[in-house]
Every structure is written in structure tokens, then in C-alpha cells.
Amino acid sequence: MAGHLHNSEAFNYGVETWEAYKRGCLSKDLVEEQKKVQEADLLIFQFPLFWFNMPAILKGWMDRVLVRGFAYDLSKVYDGGLLQDKLSLFSFTTGGSKEKYSIRDDIRYLLWPMQHGIMHFCGVKVLEPHICYAPENVSEEKRKEMLAAWTQRLKTLWKEEPINCSPEWYFK
């Protein structure tokens, strides 16, 4: 953020970034990121799963870039969010094997805050996540298969239907 604070008496991060967005005073790097988002039809987030979640640096991108006024606004949330007509896809690698996740933890549980709480909140539709389980612990051949499967999926991504981003998809 560049320039004066909107309210220097009581600092409120959400209000300050919202005001800065409206006045065109957001930091240049944020404006550039927002431009990329604006122009994109599909947002692919590729990352290693850290602690059931995005790595901090990617969470920081969400915290900084998806500013009120740009991504959502008062009552313009979820299906009414400001980033409608866009698709998103969370593509990530895990440390644990698929078996580990299916025995104790349904991997869908941890997708709720990211897919529903962020993307759906901003009106962005969500495609099925793409998950490569434990690439560091599988054979080179298996890793090549993973890459081939991802390449294959990318070819027909535009034909996919978004998931129904409701509690049922995550918890039933």
C-alpha cells in the first residue's frame, strides 16, 4: 500500500486495503497480481501441501491480493462474488500417501477453507482438485505417470464441470 492511511487512529487492515484499492493506492506488486487474476479465465494453484494447507507464501498471496472491492464486497460474496466467470483448480503434492489420507483423514476436509472459503467466496468456480500423493516416495516411473496424467488432464480441462462447492461435496 502506498500513501497515507485512511484511518491512522485505529488501524484496520481490511479497511485500509479496501480504501487503497478504491483510491488506486495499492502496492504495485498487488496491482500486477490483480491484473493477472482479472485477465485469467482459470487460476491454477500449484503447491506442496504444508500442514494440511497452502504454504504460507501462497496464503500470503491470497491475503494480500484478494482485497475487498476487487474480489468481493459487502453482500457480493459466494455466487455473487466479484470474480465470477472464472475457474480455479488446486493442484498439489502431498508428503503422505493416498492410503494415509483415506484411512484417517479425508483429503476433502482440508480443501474446504481453500476452495470454499476463498475461491467460492469470491465467486470463482472450482474444478476437481489435482492431487499427486507422495511423489518423493514413489518410483521414477510412477512420477512420470503422474506428470503424464496431469498433461492429459490439462488437455480436456475446459470440458470439465465445476464441483458443487457446498458442504455436501466436502463432508458427505
Next chain:
Amino acid sequence: MAGHLHNSEAFNYGVETWEAYKRGCLSKDLVEEQKKVQEADLLIFQFPLFWFNMPAILKGWMDRVLVRGFAYDLSKVYDGGLLQDKLSLFSFTTGGSKEKYSIRDDIRYLLWPMQHGIMHFCGVKVLEPHICYAPENVSEEKRKEMLAAWTQRLKTLWKEEPINCSPEWYFK
């Protein structure tokens, strides 16, 4: 991390921090944070909820401090995690009102990655979260009540039983 990489051919963040921990080569700030964790009986994480989650900077603390060898190890996870005999408590403020969360989103859903995926994974027991809903949108009087309730809770915290950190607590 200070000193040489364990494997400079194929960089693996998890392996490098684990090796650095074993060799005593973690960055000084991390060692200090780990010392605090080691000495604590109770970890209270106080933060504003950003995007259904911790702010990035707190997630970064988790990513950097809770290193393999220190917080967990191969098959030393969940009830067998390395930080047993400790309690944790997630205390946070929200932007949205309690009604908003109870209509559309059960707030417990978003606690799964933090409480189960991080604390429980490391063997840390979890107390009921402490949530102040939308403090910026309520009256000064209501805010004072929130603080008083927190003060009150802190007095008897040691008598509380941890939650049963299983899918039932979160999703039933």
C-alpha cells in the same frame, strides 16, 4: 537454516530442515521459537481469521518452526507426536457475524486443518477454540463483554478437558 545443504542436487525443504534440526543448524530465530514451544504447557494462538484460516505470517510460523524431528517424526504423529503433554488453543476474531457462520458455514469445518492437521498431528491436545465474532461491527459495550469473557475463561482454562480431536467433533 545455516550451513551447507544436506543434498544440494535435489532440494527438499522437509529433508533439509529435518537434517538441519538434527545437526543443530536451524536458524537462530527458529531455535528460539522451538525453545518457547518446548517450555510451554499451553500454546495460545491469537489471530484475526483471514480467509477461513490463519494469516500467512502465522502459517509461516507453523511451516518453519514445527520441523520434523522436533514436532513429529516417522510414525510419531497424532497421539504419538513429539509435542505430547502440551495443550493448544486457537483464539481468533472474525469479520463475519456468528449468524453468517452458522447459516452457511459451520465454523468447526475450518478448524480441521489447524487443530487436527497441525496440533493434533504433533501430539498437542486441543482445547475448545475461543471465537470473538465481528468485534469491529459490535458496540463498545459488547467488545468489553468479549474481553471480560476471555479473562474469565483464562482463569479456569487449566480445568478444561481437551476436545476429542476426531472427525466427529468437526463434521457431525
